[in-house]
Structures are given as C-alpha cells and as structure tokens.
Amino acid sequence: MKTSDFDYHLPPERIAQTPVEPRHSSRLLVLDRSKTELEHTTFWNITDYLRPGDLLVVNRTRVIPARIHACKETGGRVEILLLKRLDILNWEALVGGKRLVPGKTLQLENGTAVTIEADLGGSRRQVSFSEPVEAYLEQRGEMPLPPYIHERLQNPDRYQTVYADQPGSAAAPTAGLHFTPQLLTRIKEMGVGLAEITLHVGLDTFAPVTEENADKHIIHTEWCEVTEETAGQINSAKSTGGRIIPVGTTSVRTLESAARAALPGQVVAPYQGSTGLFILPGYSFKAVDAMVTNFHLPKSSLIMLVSAFAGRERILATYQTAVEMQYRFFSFGDAMLIL
Numbered sequence: 008m009k010t011s012d013f014d015y016h017l018p019p020e021r022i023a024q025t026p027v028e029p030r031h032s033s034r035l036l037v038l039d040r041s042k043t044e045l046e047h048t049t050f051w052n053i054t055d056y057l058r059p060g061d062l063l064v065v066n067r068t069r070v071i072p073a074r075i076h077a078c079k080e081t082g083g084r085v086e087i088l089l090l091k092r093l094d095i096l097n098w099e100a101l102v103g104g105k106r107l108v109p110g111k112t113l114q115l116e117n118g119t120a121v122t123i124e125a126d127l128g129g130s131r132r133q134v135s136f137s138e139p140v141e142a143y144l145e146q147r148g149e150m151p152l153p154p155y156i157h158e159r160l161q162n163p164d165r166y167q168t169v170y171a172d173q174p175g176s177a178a179a180p181t182a183g184l185h186f187t188p189q190l191l192t193r194i195k196e197m198g199v200g201l202a203e204i205t206l207h208v209g210l211d212t213f214a215p216v217t218e219e220n221a222d223k224h225i226i227h228t229e230w231c232e233v234t235e236e237t238a239g240q241i242n243s244a245k246s247t248g249g250r251i252i253p254v255g256t257t258s259v260r261t262l263e264s265a266a267r268a269a270l271p272g273q274v275v276a277p278y279q280g281s282t283g284l285f286i287l288p289g290y291s292f293k294a295v296d297a298m299v300t301n302f303h304l305p306k307s308s309l310i311m312l313v314s315a316f317a318g319r320e321r322i323l324a325t326y327q328t329a330v331e332m333q334y335r336f337f338s339f340g341d342a343m344l345i346l
Contacts, residue, residue, distance in 0.1 A: 015323055021334070053194075060247060065168070078113060109123050156337075221311060234277060238265065241275050260282055260286065299342060
C-alpha cells in the first residue's frame with residue numbers, strides 16, 4: 008500500500024484559518040456507505056442522522072497552552088513546545104534553535120531553569136524544569152495551533168471542545184469543536200447517549216506519513232483511557248441495537264484499542280495506557296459503527312483511517328467533491344459524518 012495512494016490536491020484557500028460562529032453552524036457532509044449520493048447540511052442538523060439508543064463517544068482531553076519561550080545565557084530567545092509530560096519535572100518537547108545539546112540550561116521569564124536532558128532526534132528534546140511548570144503554562148503559555156493556521160486565534164477557548172476537562176494534549180481533537188452545549192442538550196433529549204473517553208493528542212497526529220510503503224510507518228503512541236463506566240455504556244448500547252459513533256479519529260483509535268482487550272460477549276473492555284494502533288485499509292473495525300470527523304491532511308495516518316472505514320476511492324472522491332463545493336478543511340474546517 009503506497010502512501011501516495013492517499014494524496015490529493017487541496018488549494019491553500021480551502022484550509023480554514025479561523026473557526027465559524029457559532030460552532031454548530033459549520034457545514035456537514037454526510038457519507039452513507041450504503042448509498043451512492045452524498046448529503047450536504049449543517050452540523051446543527053446532525054440530529055437528523057442519529058437515532059434513539061445511539062451512543063456518541065467524545066474525547067474529553069484539553070489542550071495545554073504548551074508553547075513557551077526561554078532565554079539562553081547569551082540572551083537569545085528559544086521557543087519550546089511541550090509535547091508530553093513524562094513526570095513531574097520532565098517533558099518531551101520541540102526546542103527551536105542551534106547548539107541546544109544535552110546539558111545546556113535555559114531560563115524561563117520567572118527564573119525557572121530548563122535543562123536539555125536528551126536529544127530525541129530532529130528538534131525533539133527531553134527537558135527538565137527546576138520546578139513544576141503547569142502554573143507557568145496557565146499564566147504565560149500560548150496555544151499551540153497547527154502550522155497550517157496562520158491567523159492569530161482571538162479566543163483560545165475556540166481551540167478547545169466545550170467538554171474538555173482533562174489537560175494533556177498538544178493539539179485539539181478537532182471533530183469535537185463543532186459541538187455546542189445547546190446541540191449536546193438537543194442530542195440527549197432525543198435519546199442519544201453520550202460517553203467520554205480520553206486520548207491526549209500529540210502533534211504527530213498531523214504529520215504526513217513519509218515512508219513510501221504506508222504499512223512500514225511506525226505511528227506515534229498516545230496515552231488513552233476507557234473507564235469502566237464508559238465501557239459499560241458502550242457494551243450496553245451495542246447489546247440493545249444502538250450504534251457506537253465516536254467523535255473524531257482519536258475516539259476511534261481509543262475504542263478500537265479497548266476492543267482488543269474485550270472478553271467474549273463484550274465490545275470493549277476498560278483500558279488505560281499507550282496506544283500505537285495504526286488503522287489502514289483492510290482493518291476490521293470491532294467497536295465503531297459510524298464516525299464524526301473533519302477533513303484530513305493528504306498522506307496522513309488520519310486519511311488512511313477514514314479510508315479504512317469508508318474505502319479509499321470513496322473517500323478521495325468525496326474529498327474532491329468537498330473541494331469543488333468549497334468546504335473548509337483541517338482543524339477549523341467543516342465536518343463529515345460517515346454512516
């Protein structure tokens with residue numbers, strides 16, 4: 008399977024630079040795998056495609072304001088983007104600048120020392136802080152928007168889902184950005200359940216697959232959790248004929264990881280730990296009946312995942328239609344519902 012098989016042309020003007028208001032007014036493209044025709048509506052109308060007894064599964068992770076600046080002894084500024092907390096003082100990070108080798112010490116504006124502990128390849132470093140840095144992030148940290156967004160975000164909360172309450176991500180689970188409290192209330196009132204998982208998103212989520220053969224790619228690992236309560240909700244909904252509909256590829260990967268641990272008679276089991284699940288065409292989905300997702304980058308692991316669910320040719324044809332109909336792409340873009 009060639010990585011180039013998942014490429015497509017996207018005019019730069021189709022990359023959304025700012026979110027729409029209100030959140031639920033974004034466009035929604037509906038791809039029903041049992042039908043040949045696509046449907047086009049707004050996200051508010053997603054309720055037209057849901058049924059009582061269905062279960063939406065959302066990722067409650069919260070993006071941390073992880074972009075900070077430090078100074079060298081010479082006074083030069085260094086940008087640090089924290090990717091993953093390793094323990095109370097140590098983080099994996101992207102560190103910009105030259106000669107930032109292990110042993111080098113930097114300083115934050117409040118005097119906290121930052122030591123380069125290890126070179127992890129490229130601009131990745133393991134860094135340690137002289138004191139916990141979480142409070143500093145809340146005061147001075149900046150939201151780490153993806154590199155294809157060039158507009159300044161006026162309201163940082165627009166890069167958080169309305170239900171985000173578990174800090175730990177370097178990027179938002181963007182399919183969830185379309186939900187508003189009013190829409191969630193409307194969904195619950197029609198008898199659709201809501202379950203929560205957690206997967207802390209890393210920036211590698213957005214990275215293109217660089218290997219020529221897609222199945223040679225080693226996907227990033229991310230920490231995720233399906234609680235006993237959520238596993239019970241999923242198994243119960245499935246047993247009574249409800250559809251399991253994860254919101255976003257992060258929720259898909261989490262549920263399919265939890266399905267691997269399921270016992271006979273279960274769809275998923277409670278799960279906590281790292282997942283490196285790489286879903287390519289040919290994968291047999293065990294827990295997912297439909298999904299809410301955004302439009303993904305060419306040659307990314309995410310477009311491969313949705314291609315595994317709906318078929319590569321069908322996805323690429325749908326993306327071409329979305330380009331022609333001027334849908335907005337990527338993090339602040341429009342949504343798809345794949346049934």
